[in-house]
Amino acid sequence: MEADQVVKRMRLIAADDAAGLMTGSDRLIRLGLDALLAGVDSPSLPLLAGLTRAEEPEAQGLFHQVLDELGIEVRLPDDPVQRQWALVRCWAGMVVDGVLEPAEGGGRICWAEWWHGWPAVVRPIVDAVVRYEDLATCPDSAERQHEIRELEDRLRNEARALLAVEPWPPV
Template sequence: MDVEAAIAALRKVAIDQLVGHHVGSDRLIQLGLDALLSGVDCPSLPLLAGLNRAEEPDSQELFRQVMAELRLIPDDLPTLPIPRAWALVRWWAQLIVDGVLDVRSGGHYIYWYGWSEIPYDQSEPLQPLISSIVQHQDTAEYWATWDTGYTSRVLDAQTKVVDEARTFVQAWPASEPRSGR
């Protein structure tokens, strides 16, 4: 595993924790070890990677320190649910635009953990992005072995998601969108 892949794995687990998924201590320690062996460097990473079974309870806090040191997650997320959802959607959209988060994963997070937390009457700014995410998912999931145009349709759908994510991020820089532009 190279450094970029190790950082991507760390970020994915950090996002999973942000949306409420429990990640076991054994997995956090293994991620830390994999990242360390891949050449990722930050002060808390050797501590996380070197935990033994008796020290497993320390893994959650050490993992948070690693995430903060590597700046893999926003450190200024709002605590209120709706502003937090907007901040996460914007962050995930930016990660998609930057190519840091793949369209499938980013779309999943935006749809299930962002848009679902935003009241419908406030979600108008997200509609084009959500539509492109759903279209991408539909395109990627339904295919047949004789479908010669499948790959190009999936790539077109991915491009559409990236374009809509870029439009969203540009239209709504760093602050919570309001319904109606």
């Protein structure tokens, strides 16, 4: 994994953390190791990457220390509605940039906007995610794989369209 990809993944986890979504310590340690191997430099990174299973409880604190050292910060508005829209924008950007798989990012957007009754501007993403999840339970076939690829392309395009909406937030 390239250094910029690792840093983008760290930014994703920082956004998830800001949203209240926890990332397992084992994934943080693995990301620390990936970052070291990619040449990312931070004083606390070797400590994070070298944690053993018994030391996993230290991973969250060390990961946040690494984020601070790298200047990775996700600031979200205090207002709950503005906060959710900021997360939607962040995750849509990560889908477009390839940091998040389309269905994963679309799922996060659905989760964030569920509280607002899925406004019209996110409805195409919600519809595509629902269809994607339906397909995930179907037997594998060439037709299914083709439709999944089409839905992934659709989700990327819908995320791109969502980022182009002005004014922001769209409600």
